Amino acid sequence: MTSTAKVPRYSPATLERAERAVRCAPFQLKLFTTMRRQSVDIRAIAGSAGVENGYSQQPLPEMAVEQLMLWLIQVGLLRREVDGQGLTSSFRLTPLGHLLVEQWQQGGKLPAANWRDRLYNSLSRWLRLPDWLQPL
Template identity: 60%
Template sequence: MSIAESNSPKKVLYPRKTVERAKVALACSPFQRHLFETMCYQSVSTNAIANVSGTQQGYTKRPLSELAVENALMWLIQVGVLRREVDGQGITDSFRLTPLGRQLVEETQQSWNPTRRDRLSNMLNRWLRLPF
């Protein structure tokens, strides 16, 4: 097991497999590191990531449809990296990092470069939705 530190004095324990799966999911996502760094201190809406605005802000390498963005973000929620923002009226279209996601972004200072094996593993986990 590895230890994840949040901004609070408490330490959160995550199983090693959970951390590894989250690292691979981040590396294989269609998003740039800048998006996750932004999510460390503020929520980001789907509209800011989708289409041309995502590339202009440095969140994606190429324009992505709103559906593609939503699907990729939902996968990152399932692996425990992101969470949806909630306001007084319910769930919004904005996302933030979880403590696990914040730990991974803070630990890794350089950009992620997934291997072919990482991409295959992420694809199979995502496609089959294997229990973890």
């Protein structure tokens, strides 16, 4: 008997926001392809380790990586890994993340961000309504 897993359907706005967030992030495709197979700890992304692992082009402070990862969680691309004691400092792809990374792997690189992407991403990221004011 074959199982047919349901593939979640995402709105065009959700897809565009997630794609834009990744285009504007300072990470390389290798980070996300690694996350397709396993979780990645923040210490492997931050600082010189991120460059050595091919996850970023330049060293990034751990606090900046944490904030960027939280944004990628908010747009639906990542989730935090959980173990027996709660949340960890590791991250994995969500089903949306798997879908997008699969598309980017076929192209061999992440799409580049333009000035409009950077502007919209900044506005989305920094001018968000608090959760309690968000419509249900």
